[in-house]
Amino acid sequence: MAFDKLIELVQVGDGQQVAAEVQKQLDAGNSAPTILNDGLIAAMDIVGEKMESEEMFIPEVLRSAKAMEQGLAVMKDELALDDVQASGKVVIGTVKGDLHDIGKNLVSMLLSSAGFEVIDAGINVAPDAFVAKVEETGANFLAMSALLTTTMPMMKQTIAELEQRGLRDRVKVIIGGAPVNQGYADELGADGYASDAGAAIKLAKSLRA
Amino acid sequence: MKDVRNASRIGRLQFLSDEQKRDIYLAALEIAGSIGMKVYHEEARRLLADAGAEVDGELVKMPRYLIEQARQSVPAVALIYDREGELAMELGGYNSYFGTGSDLMHTYDLETRERRDSVLEDVARAARLCDALPHMDFIMSSAHPTDVNPHHSYLLSFREMMRNSTKPLVMTAENAKDLRVMVEVATELRGGEEQLRQKPYFVVYNEPISPLEHPVESVEKLFLCADTGVPSIYSPAPLAGATAPITIAGHTAQGVAESLFGLVMHQLRRPGAPFLFGIGAAVLDMVTAQSSYNAPEYYQTYMCMVDMARWLDIPNWGYGGTSDSQLLDAQAGMEIAQLTFMAMMQGSNLNHDVGYLDFGLTGSLEEIVVVDEFVGMNRKLFQGVDVDRETMTVDTVREVGPGGHYMTTEHTYRHLRSAQWRPTVLNRYGYEKWEAEGSKDLREKAGDKARKLLAEHEPSALPENLSRVLDEKVNRFTDRVA
Ligand code: B12
Numbered sequence: 245m246a247f248d249k250l251i252e253l254v255q256v257g258d259g260q261q262v263a264a265e266v267q268k269q270l271d272a273g274n275s276a277p278t279i280l281n282d283g284l285i286a287a288m289d290i291v292g293e294k295m296e297s298e299e300m301f302i303p304e305v306l307r308s309a310k311a312m313e314q315g316l317a318v319m320k321d322e323l324a325l326d327d328v329q330a331s332g333k334v335v336i337g338t339v340k341g342d343l344h345d346i347g348k349n350l351v352s353m354l355l356s357s358a359g360f361e362v363i364d365a366g367i368n369v370a371p372d373a374f375v376a377k378v379e380e381t382g383a384n385f386l387a388m389s390a391l392l393t394t395t396m397p398m399m400k401q402t403i404a405e406l407e408q409r410g411l412r413d414r415v416k417v418i419i420g421g422a423p424v425n426q427g428y429a430d431e432l433g434a435d436g437y438a439s440d441a442g443a444a445i446k447l448a449k450s451l452r453a
Numbered sequence: 454m455k456d457v458r459n460a461s462r463i464g465r466l467q468f469l470s471d472e473q474k475r476d477i478y479l480a481a482l483e484i485a486g487s488i489g490m491k492v493y494h495e496e497a498r499r500l501l502a503d504a505g506a507e508v509d510g511e512l513v514k515m516p517r518y519l520i521e522q523a524r525q526s527v528p529a530v531a532l533i534y535d536r537e538g539e540l541a542m543e544l545g546g547y548n549s550y551f552g553t554g555s556d557l558m559h560t561y562d563l564e565t566r567e568r569r570d571s572v573l574e575d576v577a578r579a580a581r582l583c584d585a586l587p588h589m590d591f592i593m594s595s596a597h598p599t600d601v602n603p604h605h606s607y608l609l610s611f612r613e614m615m616r617n618s619t620k621p622l623v624m625t626a627e628n629a630k631d632l633r634v635m636v637e638v639a640t641e642l643r644g645g646e647e648q649l650r651q652k653p654y655f656v657v658y659n660e661p662i663s664p665l666e667h668p669v670e671s672v673e674k675l676f677l678c679a680d681t682g683v684p685s686i687y688s689p690a691p692l693a694g695a696t697a698p699i700t701i702a703g704h705t706a707q708g709v710a711e712s713l714f715g716l717v718m719h720q721l722r723r724p725g726a727p728f729l730f731g732i733g734a735a736v737l738d739m740v741t742a743q744s745s746y747n748a749p750e751y752y753q754t755y756m757c758m759v760d761m762a763r764w765l766d767i768p769n770w771g772y773g774g775t776s777d778s779q780l781l782d783a784q785a786g787m788e789i790a791q792l793t794f795m796a797m798m799q800g801s802n803l804n805h806d807v808g809y810l811d812f813g814l815t816g817s818l819e820e821i822v823v824v825d826e827f828v829g830m831n832r833k834l835f836q837g838v839d840v841d842r843e844t845m846t847v848d849t850v851r852e853v854g855p856g857g858h859y860m861t862t863e864h865t866y867r868h869l870r871s872a873q874w875r876p877t878v879l880n881r882y883g884y885e886k887w888e889a890e891g892s893k894d895l896r897e898k899a900g901d902k903a904r905k906l907l908a909e910h911e912p913s914a915l916p917e918n919l920s921r922v923l924d925e926k927v928n929r930f931t932d933r934v935a
Contacts, residue, residue, distance in 0.1 A: 301740060349695075392603075394604060422558065423558050440742055441742055
């Protein structure tokens with residue numbers, strides 16, 4: 245296959261060489277969308293599988309994602325990047341009163357590696373701040389993280405705030421964090437819940453499709 | 454008080470050489486002094502600036518002498534008293550004490566043996582069980598009640614703990630507001646602010662956020678402790694590989710810097726106030742993204758932290774009786790034994806999280822019983838060995854002579870009840886007897902013991918007037934805070 249080397253380089257996570265290989269493929273006459281789909285995205289699919297099967301460690305997955313981005317940058321003129329990513333624009337954050345962000349950051353990094361455009365609103369994000377971010381960026385996903393039972397109700401308030409501003413239909417709301425579960429997501433009327441970062445990516449992809 | 458002060462009698466485990474400890478300390482000073490940390494509490498920043506720290510916006514760089522000064526003023530020993538005012542723990546040196554952890558979202562139900570959401574009654578049950586267990590020295594909430602308003606949960610838990618046990622407490626709180634109510638109740642209990650300062654009833658668990666951040670709430674609680682003489686823990690939970698370097702020395706150095714940074718704020722606020730140093734040495738599993746409490750790297754950073762605490766001569770906050778397993782199985786047995794033994798071997802002082810499963814998300818009363826037994830067994834070990842004429846007893850050997858036996862000698866009778874430790878849930882039955890007793894495994898036996906203690910043990914009641922004060926203060930808070 246023409247893209248074997250590219251796929252290998254993305255997995256190894258060598259961004260410079262990925263960029264060079266992408267350039268080589270362009271010079272050889274391959275179209276940017278083909279390189280993207282059959283090269284870079286195909287590579288990240290393999291990376292995702294290897295993460296699932298515990299062959300690759302999370303930091304290695306993140307390195308691959310970064311390498312992929314370096315490859316993408318080479319083609320940014322050829323690809324109307326906005327079109328590629330418009331299918332998934334995520335505002336993510338940890339809810340008000342909650343300072344836990346390790347899980348949120350992981351989900352955020354893996355979402356961008358899966359091709360989503362991610363806007364990280366940080367920690368301690370109040371409902372109106374979440375909604376303002378969604379409005380301002382035109383995001384079609386809102387991802388909320390809560391690690392404390394004291395802060396979980398903020399998810400409900402944020403959804404209410406979305407409804408009030410007439411934005412609820414425009415965004416898919418996904419939630420997670422240690423105390424959160426599917427039952428709670430159903431109760432809130434969230435569009436999805438995931439128990440870990442891998443599941444979060446699958447969930448977001450399935451909702452995007 | 455459970456007397457565990459036998460430091461000089463046994464060898465200790467050391468993970469770091471003196472030179473390595475100094476190197477880590479110097480790295481911590483470099484982190485605090487040249488990188489600095491974000492302090493979000495305005496008053497704290499002012500206090501630090503006045504004392505000579507370099508303050509630029511929220512970033513504070515800590516000169517070495519402020520840390521040295523705080524090390525001079527912090528007490529090497531913190532004395533903790535029980536509800537009745539008796540000395541319960543002498544924290545410092547190599548004395549090891551054990552107690553439950555806080556805020557578990559799920560609990561294994563003793564009756565159904567199923568995992569379910571925690572409720573307030575679980576806090577009461579765990580406290581009552583620990584009150585009855587001889588080797589649980591202090592009490593944390595164990596469960597985080599999901600059946601009450603979350604903003605009331607810490608205070609309502611405090612009430613249940615106080616009602617169901619006389620043992621001292623370690624508290625978590627949402628912020629300075631609920632913490633203040635707890636301090637007020639403790640002040641009433643002791644009969645005055647000065648009396649509470651003399652005889653602290655509880656310790657507060659406060660945490661900075663790794664890497665290098667000190668949130669407003671944490672510092673507020675830290676200051677409230679300093680002001681009132683309530684001992685404060687200031688222990689970060691840096692996750693190796695995520696919010697701290699992945700290597701042991703880097704994990705330790707950053708954690709030491711974060712805890713000592715808190716020490717400076719605390720000692721500037723009130724020199725001589727009691728403080729506990731610590732690092733929650735969690736390790737991020739790079740495949741499952743769980744934060745392990747039992748990875749070997751966890752044990753390493755934990756033990757390095759205890760080495761540093763002994764070297765700094767500051768009492769430390771530690772861990773024991775915890776497993777990553779999902780249930781009380783062989784993995785749990787192995788992990789709680791290793792962690793708890795290392796804590797004792799190293800002389801880690803105030804060790805919490807007994808009864809934790811599932812990375813700090815699920816609690817088990819059976820596990821608390823098992824750890825209590827394990828600590829008891831090892832307290833026997835750590836008494837050290839008496840070597841004298843009476844214990845070597847050559848005369849008895851002469852009396853018995855070749856081919857005799859010791860079952861009925863005076864010497865055996867003299868020591869019969871004290872020389873051997875007796876298990877309560879570990880199996881010492883032969884096969885037939887074990888089978889006749891129902892072929893029970895450890896979890897079943899621990900469950901039986903927990904149920905029996907909960908049915909039979911009556912904790913000493915809270916005096917009438919105090920009970921009223923407690924209710925009044927808690928109710929006033931729950932009425933006010935929605
Ligand atoms: C590390 C930690 C801290 C650190 C946080 C550092 C940081 N930068 O985040 C510090 C020390 C600051 C901290 C503070 C506190 N903590 Co804390 N903390 C933890 C701990 C040990 C690990 C959390 C973690 O990072 N795990 C690793 C990450 C990768 O996992 P994760 O966050 O669960 O995320 C994964 C999934 O949940 C999911 N996910 C997460 N977010 C999202 C979002 C979406 C949209 C989706 C789809 C998926 C998803 O994917 C992630 C990746 O796989 C947990 C125990 C635990 N096992 O959860 C306690 C825990 C959450 N903390 C607890 C408590 C009580 C506190 C404090 C209140 C303690 C105190 N008294 O000061 C404070 C609160 C501070 C605040 N206001 O937020 C309790 C919560 C109890 C409860 N019922 O509310 C826990 C459960 C521990 C316990 N039993 O006591 N804590």
